[in-house]
Amino acid sequence: MGEKLRLLLADDHAILREGLAALIESQPDMEIVAQVGSGREAVEKAKLLHPDVAVLDVSMPDMGGADAAEAIRREQHHTRVVALTRHADRGYMQRMFRAGASAYVLKRSAGDALISAIRAAATGDTWIDPSLSGQLLSRLAGQDEAGLLPSAGSIPNLADREEQVLKLIAWGQSNKEVATELGLSIKTVESYKSTALRKLNLRSRTDIVRHALARGWLKEEQTPDEG
CATH class of the missing domain: 1.10.10.10 (Winged helix-like DNA-binding domain superfamily/Winged helix DNA-binding domain)
Known part of the structure; x- marks a missing residue:
């Protein structure tokens, strides 16, 4: 097997973050290189560790997911961003994609959907939560x-x-x-x-x-x- 995808996971809810980390680590082709609880920490860790994919909660303290995504993409061009959120709102989605996100995943459907989004983002594809098709999109x-x-x-x-x-x-x-x-x-x-x-x-x-x-x-x- 080739090298594993290196992931940075940022979410201010520790219990959810640990659960998502366990899910990601269970994949044979993925590994978590850092877990953080804020957008600013995510940017700092991305600079230090150069992850392949950064999974960012949209709403985090001291720096939101969109600002963090912009900062990461500006300095780490190869790092793809997956937005993870509870917001099924087109305004949030537009903001994240404009900030450089490659995928938009709702927390309520996180699981297989998150893994699919990570893999799509890592290969340069765009992924949008299937539940957001229809009138909203x-x-x-x-x-x-x-x-x-x-x-x-x-x-x-x-x-x-x-x-x-x-x-x-x-x-x-x-x-x-x-x-x-x-x-x-x-x-x-x-x-x-x-x-x-x-x-x-x-x-x-x-x-x-x-x-x-x-x-x-x-x-x-x-x-x-x-x-």
């Missing part, structure tokens, strides 16, 4: 005036395969998983993805999720291959 996503998406009347047509690839990526699948699902090579998937991103003027997996939400691809009653 649709409102977050559908802000054409912010320049996040092309206007409805100017969305370029995608080839069927390009659309299939983007849908599966929006549902959280990696390039390898998409390749397996569609019976393609990873290189071919990457080519379809690159072409689709260029057509739609999208840059990241977060942009893909926003586009998918605006197009109605992530409705709870749909599966990834339904349109």
Whole structure:
């Protein structure tokens, strides 16, 4: 097995923090390098230890998760941030993603969801708590005036395969998983993805999720291959 993912865990609730640490440490490919109870401590430890992923509570004393995320990402470019929160509110979510977070996990669904979010963040992907799909994220996503998406009347047509690839990526699948699902090579998937991103003027997996939400691809009653 390769090197383990090195994680920094920051939460001001000690009992919850210990439980999350035990969960993370139970994973064969993860280890906790530091546990802290405040945002300022998280920034200091990140500077010292250079973790692969920092799991940050959004609401912490002396420095909130967003400010801590900004500070960590500014100085430790390789460190990915996973936001852990009780707030199912688009304002908090927007703030964390703008601060550089790669994932947003609700504490009420922490467990397997947190592990999935950590792994996604570590590989450069974006992960959003599944319970936050629907109207909440649709409102977050559908802000054409912010320049996040092309206007409805100017969305370029995608080839069927390009659309299939983007849908599966929006549902959280990696390039390898998409390749397996569609019976393609990873290189071919990457080519379809690159072409689709260029057509739609999208840059990241977060942009893909926003586009998918605006197009109605992530409705709870749909599966990834339904349109």
